[in-house]
Amino acid sequence: MSGVVTVPRWRAAVTSAPVRRGGLLLLIVVLLLFPYVEGNDADIDSLANAAAYASLALGLNIVVGFAGLLDLGYAAFFAIGAYVYGVFTSFQVMPHWSGFWQPFALLGLVQKINQGGPDLVHFTLSFWLALPLAALVTAFFGVLFGAPTLRLRGDYLAIVTLGFGEIVPIVARNTPSVTNGAAGLNGVQAPTLFGYNFTVQATPYYYVGLALVALLMFASFRLRDSRVGRAWMAVREDETAASAMGVDRTRFKLLAFAIGAAFAGAVGVFYIAKLQTATPDMFGFPVSVMILVMVVLGGMGSVWGVVVGAVLLSLLQSWFLPDLTDWLHMLGAAIGSDWMQQVDLARSIELIFGILLVLMMLFRRDGLIPATQRTAALSFSAQHVQGVARGGFDRALAERALGIPADPAGNLLEVRGITVRFGGLLALNAVDLTVPAGSVVAVIGPNGSGKSTLFNAITGLVPAESGSIRFAGREILGLPPHRILARGLARTFQNIRLFANLSVLDNVLIGQHARLTAGPLRAVLRPPGTRAEERAAVMRATDIVALFGNRLAPRIAQPVSSLSYANRRRVEIARALASQPQLLLLDEPTAGMNPAETLELAEQIKSLHALGLTILIIEHKLDVVTQLADTVVVLDHGEKLAEGRPDQVRRNEEVLRAYLGRAAREALDAA
């Protein structure tokens, strides 16, 4: 029984694979047959629109839900995609014909036309070509708009994206030569497929919309369950920790903007082809908010959720509210109420959006279909089977799981004259530190002496004013944190910085980020190599978690926010180990642990050392330091006070004064 997560039987039935597959199949069949059952063109058109909004919601979900970047100007990308198709298929922009256009004419991209006067070029970009092309163009704009916002805090980012969202329609309105200004583009071409012209019928658009949603959902699922998706979620949960665990924040934020924008660009093409007109008013702030409401209603980060949210709200607008209005009118006619006969509920849709936003935030922030299903808590007996494990890690398992590289000779880490200043405060003053390969070095010192700042400087989280930090013979000072991790330095944090809403397994998998290679394309296509890489990564993560025995193994699927303090410390160490470090930096790993747990962890650290891992540790508990360290470095007021073997340092005059104060030292002497 121990270690088994108990799930209610009904839910197990609903979520079992055959039932899910059957349900999905049924849904697909119903959706495919819908136009034949329902002959009403307007209803089919409503569903085609719902598909467009669902696709937009999927795109915004990448940015807001996965990567946690609140974008309030998302409609801008929708607009750019729409205008790319609109301008290159309508009769708005028509340069003079010249030989330059001949090759394009052969490819079918342009036509030579004559409206009296000189020959002109008429763009005839194919719808099917426009979909990927617009996606590429908008992805570029996604990067362009995203780049200046990268360093901004979340709420500022929202405002800047809002600003861009406003600028794009204004530019469209103010450049009538290209966009026909406020009047909008007219005569946008309908798509054709094998000679069949879609014109203004609803059914073909419905099927294209359906295919688009299916494609984007597939891509969303694949991205979510990949190295890329995990990196986004790591950035969302804790940017600093993500970067310290090897995630290149800049790259993955821009990637989220680009992919989210690309989705919107493709939808813009679809939407405009269906409508055959585009005006700047179709892409304003209300549209951005509507898409946000859809994502919030469905559940940020939940692929099914945002699709359901988008379809519900879209149909609310086009089906339910008009129907309800009709009924009210009939009722009003029956009871003779003028007001009831005139009311139009569809006009209140934005009011409903506003109310929904507030209610969802107050009462159901995870949305209708939350991204993270709550896992059942462990049973009482499962929670309490653990005794203190003695003797450190299982050696065979640890060797397999950690893959510690053969220890190089010489000094692994050489810190020379490192100086860090915070405004007027000198946090570190020309500190030297040497960590020989295969050793355990402990840094001790009173609170505020600069220990954690030293770690932050080594791992690139705070810039150093001067000095040099060489790791395995190469300078790492000035490198961003994720590159330093990639070199083979991994750390834990004094105040525990885990990705709180992610599971233990995901946290440990993110630790492997720098050792994995899959990018977005491979994440979506998942070729055999990527499949194998992912499988190996999960195996390794499971092995590393298993090192901590029944402390972590039964909890591997639980979100780390539900773990005890000591277990969170263990997960952080597991996450750091997953990056296959040569040097492990532990910042007060036993803080908050009871004596038995402290002993357990100390022995585990010792067994890591025995496997050849080099360790730099900050620790307050001197018995732990004595037990583990080959060398102890004492910091006080940002300066190195002493260095030596634990027993030497313990007797050092200055160290005692720094720790206990002069009076205590004198009292000690007198005694």
Next chain:
Amino acid sequence: MTLTDVYLQQLINGLSLGAMYALLALGFTLVYGILELINFAHFNVFMVGSFVALGALNLFGVTPNAPPLAGLALGAVLLGTLAVTMVASGLLGVAIERIALKPLRNVRGPAAMITTIGVSYILFNVVLLGLGADSKNFPSPLPALALPIGGAVLRLREVLIWIVSLVLMAALTWFVQFTRMGKAMRATAQDPEAARMMGIEVDRVIILAFFLGSALAGAGGLMFGLYYNFTSYIIGFTAGLRAFTAAVLGGIGNVPGAMLGGIIIGLIEAMGGQLVSASWADVIIFSILVLVLVFRPAGLLGRVAPNKS
């Protein structure tokens, strides 16, 4: 009208707009300084404020056809309208905080900001559905006094806007700097946790910040009506964004910064509209917003409250 006159006129216009934006920006800054929350509801508290002012003016007998007032009657009507508008807007702000934001006080992430977007939408649509989409004529009790300066004209309404804004901003500065409650506000902005431990009722400080900020937005709504002679459900968004830009430009969380930012944005709008084209004014203003946030996120005068992490 010579070119100099045109610029002089735009200077007058810009200062008037700027005074209005400054009033609005103060509300953003007060709330942001304490809660680190961008309050989108503020946009439409301003808009509702202008409708409250319109209602109050009607109540005092000021209608489009009524003759302009003078002397004591004018002063009483203006002060009365200002008081009613500020108190009503202030209470609206407090109600928003109590109902929609207080439950989210300790929730991490964008939940509170998304809520303020929702509240803003509700205010916007309640006014739209309740009072209609047409702009409403905003009657002015002011006599049509105008002082020609060269070819430019300085009207009484502009002078009034300057005076009211200056008095309100001076009063706010005095309040924040020299009263006990103001000191509590500044302390809370620095560190709510420490302020709470020192015996400051942080909850009351937050209510006060919403009340003051929203009351100033209401005053801004009245100024808007007097300046443009109309109001509409739609005025909150553009003015709100510009005022927010002003707050960021001056240094969000910083009271004098909000005033300075407001004046600068007002001048940019007036002068930029003159020099380039009014249809590009918003692009210029948003570009400034982006540039300031990227290159000098602390704004011109710097942020008073440190970044809490």
